[in-house]
Amino acid sequence: MSALRARFHVRVVAAARPAVPRHSSRLGVPKRTWSSAGAMRMAAAKPFHKDEPAAPVLKTKIPGPKATEAVKQLDAVFDTRSVNMMADYTQSVGNYISDPDGNMLLDVYAQIASIPVGYNNPELRKVAQTPEMVDAIINRPALGNFPSHTWAGILQSGVLKVAPKGLNNVYTAMAGSDANEIAFKAAFMYKRQQERGGPHVDFTAHEIETAMNNQSPGSPQLSILSFKSSFHGRLFGCLSTTRSKPIHKLDIPAFDWPQATFPQLKYPLEEHAEDNARAEQASLDEVEHLIKTWHLPPAAVIVEPIQSEGGDNHASPAFFQKLRALTRKHNVLLIADEVQTGVGATGKFWAHEHWNLEDPPDMVTFSKKAQTAGYYYSSKDLRPNKPYRQFNTWMGDPSKALLFRAIINEIERLDLVNHTAAVGDYLFGKLSGLAGKYPDHFQNLRGKGQGTFIAFDNPKRDEFLAKAKDFGINIGGSGANAVRLRPMLTFQEHHVDILIEALEKVVKAL
């Protein structure tokens, strides 16, 4: 455990009831306080969102009549078959998602892990109404050609303020998928530049001609190496690296890129150290073998700090340290895909901070909780050698960058990364208790020391998720059998208690 984590490691000891919210309580909130090494942290027990209900509110079966009607209307024009729940965001607050029938569920899925600081956060509301935001919305620039004179300041006071150590440049994008794809493009351009002999060596006429015909060498025979069960998005390039589920990939042409087995660890990690180390070494050996032998040499390896869509699969810091060394050894770039793990949920701002690397990843991609997207990169060498090589009309969106800055400010104001580390420990402890009591229903509990980024397997997973709504919880799944917890950063101990009580009811009802 790092020094930072240890400092905020908490123990539940005594009594300090949170301020009574305006809504009536349906589930009791246990008394408790926070103790950290040295200082009482009473503040953490106060609710971050004053207007939250004290507990979930269930007025109808979900979907209720109004939600059902709204889905029907939407279906006439928009694909609704993946609708999980019709929402009413005007009534949602903090950690609670509302629906048109007046139900309010504790939301530990948070728009597929993309809401950072609560629904209708008052600080974000203020920022959304500033002249700066209005300007950004109605005068959207083509950032590569006509950036605003305020753009550098917006980046420096926001996106770059939280840049991972060693990565102080950014290309902005729109979402996680295109963030990964432009990182891939940067990797390919960098690799070919090296092969060509450096940034000052120009393209040959043959390269130019073949590129226009989608042929090698202009369109090079290179690849991106990813891991089995990974998820990196669903555009054509990133989908070629995604290996999560067939439904993501079927019928879509793909590049013949290599995949290595991701270590399949046994949980609890500490009880299977030897087996796990062996699995990690086997994975690394496979990576090295593929780098050396794949018919389309990898320009980069992309990896999630925790495989998220693939079922919350973890690996140790040692694995990632060795992966970094291996990619460095073979002159292959390392891209950390922090689209789902980034922005605080693992108890670090970036999950790859858990790896304690001396030599950082070459690029880190981000989106979701950041609301904007892009990739951080380590050096100007990774800027393509000519303009217009990494370019598109918008190249991001200043209004989203302003929103991310407001989110960062809120995270700092409330110390939400350390808070999430602490609440995660509390949550993991409570889930361990449930797992002891119902071992069949809470298998492979994982995410210890990783903030609230926690998951477990349940043999009746889909039923589990559906049933949770009956007890006031909106919760998501991943992989084949995992129930994944993706609460917001303002998720607190009293929410944990509500969640745990509800999960026990779910299990009993299964």
Place this chain on the structure above:
Amino acid sequence: MSALRARFHVRVVAAARPAVPRHSSRLGVPKRTWSSAGAMRMAAAKPFHKDEPAAPVLKTKIPGPKATEAVKQLDAVFDTRSVNMMADYTQSVGNYISDPDGNMLLDVYAQIASIPVGYNNPELRKVAQTPEMVDAIINRPALGNFPSHTWAGILQSGVLKVAPKGLNNVYTAMAGSDANEIAFKAAFMYKRQQERGGPHVDFTAHEIETAMNNQSPGSPQLSILSFKSSFHGRLFGCLSTTRSKPIHKLDIPAFDWPQATFPQLKYPLEEHAEDNARAEQASLDEVEHLIKTWHLPPAAVIVEPIQSEGGDNHASPAFFQKLRALTRKHNVLLIADEVQTGVGATGKFWAHEHWNLEDPPDMVTFSKKAQTAGYYYSSKDLRPNKPYRQFNTWMGDPSKALLFRAIINEIERLDLVNHTAAVGDYLFGKLSGLAGKYPDHFQNLRGKGQGTFIAFDNPKRDEFLAKAKDFGINIGGSGANAVRLRPMLTFQEHHVDILIEALEKVVKAL
């Protein structure tokens, strides 16, 4: 000319000076009024943007000292080599883009054709401040899973209100590139579903297994056919169809997809009818040959109504009608890429309306002036047969859909599509005059009857574009030699006169 266009075909006849704007005039504004068939349309002569300067304002050489300093600051963290002009959007108004040194240029490039109704448009400003917009910004949903109960209404009163005829469903996206890619995905899924025997035939175990390994048949050996010199975006799938410039494609792996020659027409079109018809037929023959013989059979053909980035290349309605018939004959889908041509600039809301098709394209992609993005599609057959096949976290952005609705309302309020058709005719007439006077500098003038979507070739194109700033004009290029005009929809006759006067000065200074 269609009946609609004919109705608003205008002739410049007489005098009605626009209201005097607050800024001092540098270039005289000629007197004129509008006459349409039957009714005087005096309203059109009034400036849409009351606060615009009467003419460009030049205070420094561009870039001035403040802009230079701002670029330097930005370069430390963001790639600035493609910066055309550092802008100050807080001071920009209507058709005028401002910079930090107080210069105000008449902007006929409009953020690479993506600003529809003027900088700091007051109606958009109002909408940007509504509670509905603030809610959309701070509570961004995962639309596929948790749509808002207001989403159907937002679509129906906005995006779908302007749906192309026959295409009354939509998948929303973030930008033109991903809009094209998800349209490709829909095409591949549709094609494979047909090959499989229909929507109710399930995937085989072999398909599932091979898809996970990026191999056929799960990852099918299919393609998208595009045209030489086309531009469809720069992600890995759409870049494989983009054939505009080597700098867009070099060093990026690509799919081995087919390209047909786009008809290379001679201008003025009416003087080369026979040659042009021959070129179009040759192109169609090549398309048919490729469809029948390419080793990766095309699931769709994608085409721009006017090739934009590729240099403003036109083709006749007859060409597109035959292309529609050809794709129908061979059971290949037709995708119209209206990312740049859509939303009014050609004098129709969608440029493909000029084709007068009875059988519409299967999909129409859009973005840029719409601020949001996506594809319209013709029937529920094009909805993949299972949920989660066309899916990602956000699937668009309600805040941008609200913005598009406001833009649509502004277009309707000011009748901007018909207005643009009329102003385009006026502009084309004036440019024809210049071309008569300076034939070497205004070669291949094109875009007659296509609103303000007009271009010409200049042998010193890059100098031309740079020099234009000295005379108060921000103007863009495309292809190898084209100067392309992409003014906003609120571009008016008095702007045309300023532009024409400046262009003549540019030419004299070259």
